[in-house]
Amino acid sequence: YxxxxxxxxxxxxxxxxxxxxxxxxxxxxxxxxxxxxxxxxxxxxxxxxxxxxxxxxxxAKPDTTSFDVQGMKVLLDVYSPTGKFSAQDIKPGIEKMISAQKKFLGDINDTEKYAILLYLSDLQKKDARGFGALEHHTSTTVVLPETMQKAQLDESMKDVVSHEFFHIVTPLSVHSNEIHYFDYNDPKMSQHLWMYEGVTEYFANLFQINQGLISNQDFYDRMSEKIASSMNFDDTVPFTVMSENILTDQYKDSYYNVYQKGALIGMALDIRLRELSDGKIGILDLMKKLSKKYGKDKPFNDEDLIGDIVALTYPEIQSFFDQYVTGETPIPYNEFFAKVGLEEKSSMINTGYFLNGQVPYIDGDPVSGELFFRKGIGFNTFLEKLGVEGGDIIKTVNGTEYTIKNVYGLITSSQSWEEGSDIEIVVDRDGEEITLTAKASQPQVEETSITEMELPADSPKVKLREAWLKN
Ligand SMILES: [Zn+2]
Known part of the structure; x- marks a missing residue:
């Protein structure tokens, strides 16, 4: 510039x-x-x-289509280098989703024209340096690999475009001076990533349950996954501090958490607002009030936002922010879930000896070819019984040597281990060879899930839950 x-x-x-x-x-x-x-x-x-x-x-070469959603014209432009996908292929999924989003947002959004620009990358040419999307007031650019299957592409477009489209609310309509008068040479960050990214990501999930695109349980499972992945980050760092310093070395690796804990802050605030208003007001109503007070051309002072939110809602909301957003207290999720008749239940489920679903317990060193047990993860009941420790290098299993080259052989042979048979794994632990033995037994892992409490249909908790998810 x-x-x-x-x-x-x-x-x-x-x-x-x-x-x-x-x-x-x-x-x-x-x-x-x-x-x-x-x-x-x-x-x-x-x-x-x-x-x-x-x-x-x-x-690009013309491949464009458009449709109208409640007075908004949506343009879809696709560049597919080999012609594998066309704008027409992608249109039905996008149309269904944006219609649902418009319905969910109601009068908060008066965009007249919105463009979705999808660039599918030919991986051979290395033309894309990464995949993902970027939001703008009236458009979204999306870059994805052309090698994707149709179902995969539809799914990615649903999650990516819905998140980007909700950025119309924040930061596009509600944002601080730091963003409005952006210093392109020396960026100053706002304290409120919990709102820009977190609330946006929360909306991208909430609208799907609100508009009946997913089930209640799907929604709880998504939140539950976010709780689990947010636990990979320090849960006591005030989100406002992290946000303001997100470009520094100390905090830049925490960025992914804005989509995890950021969204959960949105969820907890939503539940608290529903509780205080007897179900009448949620976080979408708050965002509507904020966008009326501010708007696209009127930024707020970063320090004023929380006070404004309190003034627009309830005095009790101040202590929510003091504890969980500007303070160091982790959010007690179970307390919030209890308000809407949900509880966390854990149960033991079956898993594989070396693979938990898609996630392996072992990894390979590409240089030495050695297989080792991953560090910093929880093991299944069998590996615990065996006494495996993270970092142990696998030498032999039942007498057979294993490396990266025959790792699939290890997985397949473990699938036919007979219950009760003797298993012997020799590992190298810090240079010392150790023999671990145990009887083969169905490996299990603990899985926690959020479920609905058994309550009468007219229970106030059930009513609050309905207001939270469906209003
Ligand atoms: Zn975003």
Whole structure:
């Protein structure tokens, strides 16, 4: 950008081959000054530098479709290098999802035109440096590998685009000065990633239960997974401190937690608001109030947000923030679940000797080829009985040597171990050879899940749960 010209209007001219068209939520004026040269000029005008960055444009061979959702025009532009997927293929899933999102949001959203730009990458060319998506006020850009199967692509588009679309609410409509007057050279971060990313991610899950796209249990399972993955991070770091310092070495690896604990802060706040309002008000109502108070062109002061939220809701909400957002207290999830008639139950479930579903207990060293038990993870009942420790290098199993090369042989042979037969694993632990023995027995792991308490249908907890999930 041009220094000190961030707030000036910009005009962008793009000279393009006639066979490529622009996918964008902007409307260019097009001139073909020399019909013989196979080029045309597209001209875009925007109000300030931010709007330049806020309107991605994808030039590609025409593969575009559009549909209307309650007064909003949605454009879908797809670039698929081999032509494996077309905009028409992807349209039905996107249309269903965005309709549900619009219904969920109601009057908070008055976007007239929204563009979804999907770039499918040919992995051979290494044209994409990563996969994912980026939100803008009136568009989302998505980059995914073209090698995906159709069902996989639909699923990824559902999760990715719904998250990005909800960014219309925050940070796009509700954001602080740090974001509005973004310092492109020396970024200052806001304290409120719990809201920008966390509440957005929470909405991307809540709307699916609210609009009947998933079951209650699916929703609880998603929250339960978030709790489990948030436990890989320090649960006592105040989220506001982490957020403000997310670009520093100390905190940058915690970014993934904004989608985990950030979303759970949104969930706990939602439940608390429903409790205080006797079911009438939830976090979506709060976001509506905030976007009315602020909005796209009116940023807030970072330090004022929590006070404003308290003023717009209940005095009790102050202590929610003091404890769980700016404070060091971990969220007592079970207390929040109990308010809406949910409880955590744990049970033992069957698993494999070396694999728990898709997740292996062992890993291989690509250099030495050695197989070892992974560090920092919990083992199944069999490996615990055997006395395995994280970091143990596998030498032999029942007399057979194993390395990366024949690891599949190890997995397959373990599947036919007879219950009660003798198993002997020789491992190298810190340079010392140790023989571990146990009788083969069905390995199990503890699984905790969130389930509904058995309560009469007219119980206040059941009513609060209904208000939370369905209102
Ligand atoms: Zn996001």
């Amino acid at each position: 041009f220094s000190k010209l961030q707030e000036e209007p910009y005009r962008i001219e793009i000279l393009r081959p006639d066979n490529l068209i622009a996918g964008t939520s902007l409307t260019p004026t097009t001139k073909d000054e020399n019909p013989d040269d196979n080029f045309s000029t597209d001209t875009y005008t925007v109000g300030r530098y931010f709007e330049v960055t806020d309107h991605p444009i994808m030039y």
